[in-house]
Amino acid sequence: MRALACDLGGTNVRFGLGVDGRLDPETVVQFPNERFSDFGTALKHYFGQVRVGRVERAVVALAAPIDGDTICLTNRNWTIARAEIAEIAGTGDVVLINDFVALGAALSRAEALVTRSVLPGAAGRGVKLVLGAGTGFNASALIEGGHVLAAEIGHTGFAPEPGLETALRDHFAGRFGRCSLDRVLSGSGLVALYRVACDRSGRAAALGDAAAVTAEGAAGRDADAVLACGTLSGMLGRTAGDLALTFLPRGGIYLTGGVTGALAPFIQGPDSPFARAFLAKGRMRELMRGFTLDLVMDQSAALVGCLAWPDLPCNTVRGGRAAGPT
Known part of the structure; x- marks a missing residue:
């Protein structure tokens, strides 16, 4: 079977083609969106740029809850309609899934993913967990x-530590009425954290986007960027x-997302802000x-998951609809 795979996030969209699930x-x-x-x-545009030809199925992973045939992206003002995809792709077999469901499906082929070790642990059988900030x-x-x-999970509440994190929580709660993990563990959250750090140090915020904050923080050239990157990495590690x-994922934990990858210098190693926060669970430290x-370096992981999803034991595709969790 020839299939179209798509990973649609709030910032970028990726397309790819698969044959027999590969x-x-x-x-x-x-x-860029x-x-x-x-x-x-x-x-x-993708169909025009790549000689796609005929596809028998289209699997589209979306950064949004999946309910029905028309989906609104959470972090972008786009509406995705199953019928429009079917018309453009030329197939009635259109499957819509959540982007992290696609990443979860990709873990069924974890051996094919490009990864980098964060903490070695003791790999075994059982639940596999994937999480990430973008x-x-x-x-x-x-x-x-x-x-x-x-x-x-991103829309659960953020429980801050005293200091910089509390100031960040107050910033978002003041704007939106509450502060969720989705607000803080993100590119916009990192920029907001950097600005809060600058306010507290009495410096003007010189950096305007997450890419600049992570670059300057990793290079050690901006003290407030270093603090923001380290603090957000700790928040990610704690989460x-x-x-x-919650899940006891003895099969491994996989970290993904553009912000997560950019924070790699603050995530890798047993003494990193991420690792210290991850392990700091009191009586459960040895369990941790x-x-x-592992940090997933493969930016096509969600596309791999799109192609793997229909063949998972839990799932049956009938008439373009996926049975099972979406």
């Missing part, structure tokens, strides 16, 4: 039997630890040491 890397293309007025235009934050778990547990205690953590 991604062809030569067909993978990424575009800001280039297009809507998703349909982006999809048509335009927003979310996580999912692949449990034994090939079931992917969908969630909207990863909370989820590890047993979990294996």
Whole structure:
């Protein structure tokens, strides 16, 4: 079977083609969403740029809860309609899934992913957990039997530590009425954290986007960027630890997302801000040491998951609709 795979986030969209469930890397293309007025235009552009030909199925992973045939992205003012995808792709077999469900499905082929070790732990069988920060934050778990547990963990509340984190919480709560993990564990959250750090140090904020903050922080050239990157990495580590205690993922924990990857210097190693926060679970510290953590370097992981999803034991595709968690 020839299938179209798509990973649509709040900032970028990736497309690729697969044959019999395997991604062809030569067909993978990424575009910034800001280039297009809507998703349909982006999809048509891909079909025009790559000689797609006929596809029998389209699997589209979206950064949004999946409910029905028309989906609104959480962090971008785009509406995605199953019928429009079917018309452009030329197939009635269109599957819409959450982007972290796709990443959870990709863990069924974890051996094919490009990863970098964060903490060695003791890898074993059992639940596999994936989580990550990008335009927003979310996580999912692949449990034994090939079931992917969908969630909207990013929209749970943020519990800050005193100091800089509390100031960040107050900043977002003042704007939106509450502060969720999705607000803080994200590119916009990192920029806001940097600005809060600058306010507290009495310096003007010289950096305007997450890429600049992570670059200057990793290079050690801006003290407030270093503080912001270290603090957000610690927040991410603490959240990863909370989820590890929730799911007990003895099959491994996988970290993904553009912001997560950019923070790699603050995440890798046993003395990193991320690792210290991950392990700091009091009486459960020794349990935490047993979990294996890897950073996913493969930006096509969600596309791999899109192609793996229909073949998971939990799932049956009928008439373009996916049975099971979405």
